[in-house]
Amino acid sequence: MSTAMNFGSKSFKPRPPDKGSFPLDHFGECKAFKEKFMKCLRDNNFDNSQCRLQSKDYLECRMDRQLMAKEPLEKLGFKDLMDAPPSQAGTENKP
Template identity: 60%
Template sequence: MNFQKTFKDVKPPDKGSFPLDHEGECKEFMVKYVKCLRSNDNANSKCRVQSKDYLECRMNHDLMKKEDFRKLGFSDLINKETSIDNKNI
């Protein structure tokens, strides 16, 4: 009998792991995101604003590494916010 274990090369997640929100600091944003998903048949593309807000909260509370939103695929949302902010100046 061959009792050797075969181990595959395990690759960690690209962004690593991040701590759970035990204090509930971002729960409000998470709930908004999940509600959006449920009311849109789990279509993430319709909940991108809520997703960005949730990730931003996690970054602001050191629950995940701060990352440029353009790298996370939210450049279109950043441009909209910037153009809105510039109109108000």
């Protein structure tokens, strides 16, 4: 007795990748950011602490283009690089 398989009866539903895995940037949408980060690493003897701004920009590019899940930058370790809130920025120029 043979068993027939119905390959067409199930539909594949894609789901977002698990945290820590993400699709490759096949179209090079964030290539310029990646290249800046890699140049910074080479220029600083691969000391990634010197390239945190470039790393932040690269991750923001990936999140903006849905190449990775959106995460608050504070959770990714960039709290110290975040812009000051507008309420504080306006008080710096006042006498």
